[in-house]
Amino acid sequence: MSTSDVTHHTPGEQHDHHDDHDHHGPAPGLMRWVTTTNHKDIGTLYLWFSLLMFFIGGAMALVIRAELFQPGIQIVDPMFFNSMTTLHAIVMIFGVVMPAFVGLANWMIPMMIGAPDMAMPRLNNWSFWIMPFAFTIMLSTLFMDSGGPAGGWTLYPPLVLQMGDSFAFVIFAIHFLGISSVMGAINIVATIFNMRAPGMTFMKMPMFVWTWLITAYLLIATLPVFAGAVTMLLTDRYFGTSFFSAAGGGDPVMFQHIFWFFGHPEVYILILPAFGIVSSIIPTFARKQLFGYDSMVYATASIAFLSFIVWAHHMFTTGMPLAGELFFMFSTMMISVPTGVKVFNWVATMWRGAMTFETPMLFSIGFVIMFTIGGLSGLMLAITPADIQYHDTYFVVAHFHYVLVPGAIYSLMAATYYWLPKWTGNMYDEKLGKMHFWISTIFVNVLFFPMHFVGLAGMPRRIPDYSLQFADWNMIATIGAFGFGFSQLMFVYIIVKCVKGGEKATDEVWEGARGLEWTVASPAPYHTFETAPVINPDTVTR
Amino acid sequence: MSSAATAYYVPHSARWPIVGSIGLFIFFFGFASWLNDAFLGREMFFLGAAIIVFMMFGWFGDVAKESESGAYNSQVDTSFRLSMMWFIFSEVMFFAAFFGALFYARVFSGPWIGGVGGGGADMTNALLYEGFDYVWPTNGPGDVGGNFEQMGWFGLPLINTLLLLTSGVTCTLAHHAIRAGHRKPFILWLLATVTLGFIFVFLQAEEYMHAYSAMNLTMNSGIYGSTFYLLTGFHGFHVTMGAVILLVVMIRAIRNHFTAENHFAFEAAAWYWHFVDVVWLGLFIFVYLV
Ligand code: HEM
Ligand SMILES: [Cu+2]
Numbered sequence: 093m094s095t096s097d098v099t100h101h102t103p104g105e106q107h108d109h110h111d112d113h114d115h116h117g118p119a120p121g122l123m124r125w126v127t128t129t130n131h132k133d134i135g136t137l138y139l140w141f142s143l144l145m146f147f148i149g150g151a152m153a154l155v156i157r158a159e160l161f162q163p164g165i166q167i168v169d170p171m172f173f174n175s176m177t178t179l180h181a182i183v184m185i186f187g188v189v190m191p192a193f194v195g196l197a198n199w200m201i202p203m204m205i206g207a208p209d210m211a212m213p214r215l216n217n218w219s220f221w222i223m224p225f226a227f228t229i230m231l232s233t234l235f236m237d238s239g240g241p242a243g244g245w246t247l248y249p250p251l252v253l254q255m256g257d258s259f260a261f262v263i264f265a266i267h268f269l270g271i272s273s274v275m276g277a278i279n280i281v282a283t284i285f286n287m288r289a290p291g292m293t294f295m296k297m298p299m300f301v302w303t304w305l306i307t308a309y310l311l312i313a314t315l316p317v318f319a320g321a322v323t324m325l326l327t328d329r330y331f332g333t334s335f336f337s338a339a340g341g342g343d344p345v346m347f348q349h350i351f352w353f354f355g356h357p358e359v360y361i362l363i364l365p366a367f368g369i370v371s372s373i374i375p376t377f378a379r380k381q382l383f384g385y386d387s388m389v390y391a392t393a394s395i396a397f398l399s400f401i402v403w404a405h406h407m408f409t410t411g412m413p414l415a416g417e418l419f420f421m422f423s424t425m426m427i428s429v430p431t432g433v434k435v436f437n438w439v440a441t442m443w444r445g446a447m448t449f450e451t452p453m454l455f456s457i458g459f460v461i462m463f464t465i466g467g468l469s470g471l472m473l474a475i476t477p478a479d480i481q482y483h484d485t486y487f488v489v490a491h492f493h494y495v496l497v498p499g500a501i502y503s504l505m506a507a508t509y510y511w512l513p514k515w516t517g518n519m520y521d522e523k524l525g526k527m528h529f530w531i532s533t534i535f536v537n538v539l540f541f542p543m544h545f546v547g548l549a550g551m552p553r554r555i556p557d558y559s560l561q562f563a564d565w566n567m568i569a570t571i572g573a574f575g576f577g578f579s580q581l582m583f584v585y586i587i588v589k590c591v592k593g594g595e596k597a598t599d600e601v602w603e604g605a606r607g608l609e610w611t612v613a614s615p616a617p618y619h620t621f622e623t624a625p626v627i628n629p630d631t632v633t634r
Numbered sequence: 635m636s637s638a639a640t641a642y643y644v645p646h647s648a649r650w651p652i653v654g655s656i657g658l659f660i661f662f663f664g665f666a667s668w669l670n671d672a673f674l675g676r677e678m679f680f681l682g683a684a685i686i687v688f689m690m691f692g693w694f695g696d697v698a699k700e701s702e703s704g705a706y707n708s709q710v711d712t713s714f715r716l717s718m719m720w721f722i723f724s725e726v727m728f729f730a731a732f733f734g735a736l737f738y739a740r741v742f743s744g745p746w747i748g749g750v751g752g753g754g755a756d757m758t759n760a761l762l763y764e765g766f767d768y769v770w771p772t773n774g775p776g777d778v779g780g781n782f783e784q785m786g787w788f789g790l791p792l793i794n795t796l797l798l799l800t801s802g803v804t805c806t807l808a809h810h811a812i813r814a815g816h817r818k819p820f821i822l823w824l825l826a827t828v829t830l831g832f833i834f835v836f837l838q839a840e841e842y843m844h845a846y847s848a849m850n851l852t853m854n855s856g857i858y859g860s861t862f863y864l865l866t867g868f869h870g871f872h873v874t875m876g877a878v879i880l881l882v883v884m885i886r887a888i889r890n891h892f893t894a895e896n897h898f899a900f901e902a903a904a905w906y907w908h909f910v911d912v913v914w915l916g917l918f919i920f921v922y923l924v
Contacts, residue, residue: 218651260666320731333860339776343743
């Protein structure tokens with residue numbers, strides 16, 4: 093790479109443009125996407141990748157729901173069913189929600205803080221280009237003799253160690269993905285610390301940037317722990333160690349502790365950026381400033397801190413000293429406090445606002461309501477004595493799907509509709525967008541709400557068959573699942589239609605939108621903020 | 635680190651990442667195949683590793699060239715520093731998982747299977763592991779791997795501790811030298827650091843061979859062997875990497891790549907070295923001493 097081949101950006105001072113090589117557009121040809129260092133290109137790659145994975149993971153979910161349409165073993169054999177539940181979770185977590193958030197971070201953070209690009213553009217490219225390779229390894233296990241991983245995404249030993257030869261492939265795919273996520277997170281932290289335009293102080297940053305900063309911290313702190321945990325599984329399986337075998341003085345429960353030390357912060361990795369997204373969207377369509385910005389920042393930070401000391405709420409039934417059960421019950425309940433602060437602030441932002449209900453706002457309001465339902469069932473699960481009844485039932489499945497589907501996934505849809513005009517320069521089809529919202533929202537509740545009932549009645553999760561009394565609600569849930577799944581084709585249609593053309597968007601796009609990203613043209617030029625923008629009350633979100 | 639550039643350096647294309655992805659893909663796929671004795675597994679493993687090494691030389695080479703040509707300004711330098719710091723933090727957390735396993739086994743699960751502690755530990759012991767008394771080091775109620783000897787702290791481990799601590803000092807002396815612009819002492823102190831590092835690795839290998847051949851202490855020796863080998867093994871791997879990195883830095887120093895102001899490659903390597911040093915202290919105390 094020659095040294096003249098750079099874009100220029102002068103922090104702090106305005107300078108004349110080096111016009112000879114300043115305004116590169118994208119390179120022609122397909123190799124552009126392979127070698128690109130541009131944060132917008134990489135963001136786009138991440139977003140398309142996660143959309144593709146959304147349908148792969150979705151197809152797996154439909155296999156699960158089709159099998160559960162009626163009691164009895166109907167369609168797939170139990171082993172395959174188990175690998176569907178396992179891979180569905182892995183694909184949705186590591187292949188959809190995480191990369192989609194990283195894609196949004198790539199697109200939006202540099203624009204939101206007035207930076208020319210991410211801090212480490214080449215590393216950024218690598219973070220993305222690991223993903224397709226890692227998932228090739230992960231999904232290739234489905235075609236191996238011993239089949240895909242079938243012990244659940246939580247990979248508990250000793251069960252997971254009984255898997256066939258594809259075990260090693262799963263473990264290395266996880267290592268591979270971890271490398272990508274840690275590099276991506278380091279890049280985001282460095283960008284936020286180091287690339288803010290002069291005057292963009294920490295307490296002026298949009299909430300999306302704040303939530304991502306804290307998410308990145310969680311990623312860097314916990315993914316290596318996960319890597320360590322799966323490494324121990326690998327050596328237990330292939331190198332004769334006894335970490336998780338009591339015969340050798342180890343303990344299978346130890347795996348659960350290490351796993352959930354990663355796993356619980358991980359669920360916040362899946363939701364904090366969503367908090368940031370709705371905190372950006374609701375003020376726009378309520379035409380008010382975000383209520384309680386400072387408390388939002390502190391709430392996010394406390395959630396991140398608390399997420400490290402609650403992990404064993406996933407293990408209430410596994411067995412722990414009583415003091416441990418109590419500690420983890422109370423610490424878990426404590427998380428509801430900052431979470432409640434956030435929900436309060438979103439509602440207070442809408443209070444007496446001049447609200448309009450464009451698609452992003454609909455998805456955001458849907459998020460607030462349905463995420464809260466998931467939060468409340470979480471609170472029930474946190475009660476140790478009660479969880480002994482709920483644990484490993486469909487009630488847990490209902491809980492985490494409420495926080496993840498009409499939670500995290502809705503925030504992603506809201507974000508897509510909100511920023512699509514900025515990305516493409518065209519407005520999406522508002523009528524179709526609203527239809528997409530309403531159809532999804534009806535079906536998502538038909539899909540997940542009945543799971544509360546069968547769960548409370550004792551239907552276990554991750555089993556391809558069930559007792560007859562659960563039949564009705566399962567049939568309904570399956571109908572909801574197919575409805576929800578197929579209505580997502582609308583989402584693709586709306587996006588493609590918007591990319592191809594449509595009513596031209598203005599720079600500001602939304603009447604009430606504030607923040608640096610709305611000060612640049614729509615579509616955003618290939619390079620934004622080669623010289624640092626001026627930060628004034630009109631260009632920051634607060 | 636002042637340099638000529640005023641603009642943030644954003645390269646327009648990157649060809650190394652995709653090479654790295656392909657390399658890692660072949661490496662991981664090969665490794666997994668090899669573990670299952672599948673066709674060409676070992677060959678793919680080494681091919682992948684070779685591609686990764688090739689990629690690292692190419693990528694770091696490009697960065698070094700750009701840095702020396704003055705393409706980076708101080709803001710780029712800060713990005714590098716931040717990234718390196720956070721990378722080291724991620725490494726700390728990786729080791730934390732294994733230290734966590736060690737503490738958990740020693741403080742909680744070990745005594746529990748031995749019948750000590752509340753919550754019915756005595757019953758567990760009576761029903762499942764009757765007659766098993768927990769004392770560290772242990773290979774569990776199953777006597778997995780058979781009788782073994784504990785690795786003492788005296789002898790090689792102590793020598794290794796002194797070696798690594800000394801190398802930390804020589805590394806700092808190298809830093810003082812380059813900051814004062816004294817190239818020759820800089821190179822010599824680096825040489826000392828690298829040499830001490832490699833001696834450490836060599837002695838560690840000696841220790842392993844002795845443990846395997848004379849003490850029956852293997853990876854198979856229950857939880858003690860597991861934690862011992864994974865902790866010291868990953869640490870040894872990190873020392874090797876650190877020493878290789880410092881060696882590359884030394885070669886670059888001989889080729890006069892660094893100035894009193896601009897020598898971040900060395901500093902990053904030095905941070906890494908100190909991190910490896912601190913991990914060893916933890917190991918020495920918790921794996922060998924207590
Ligand atoms: C109000 C805050 C929350 C509380 C009190 C809470 C509590 C809990 C508890 C106690 C469990 C374990 C249930 C069991 O297995 O018996 C659980 C499971 C789970 N939660 Fe939450 N939760 C909260 C928010 C969230 C959020 C925001 C997410 C993700 C976006 C999430 C994702 C999950 C997942 C994925 C599981 C199931 C993991 C598994 O076993 O596969 N939770 N939650
Ligand atoms: Cu949790």
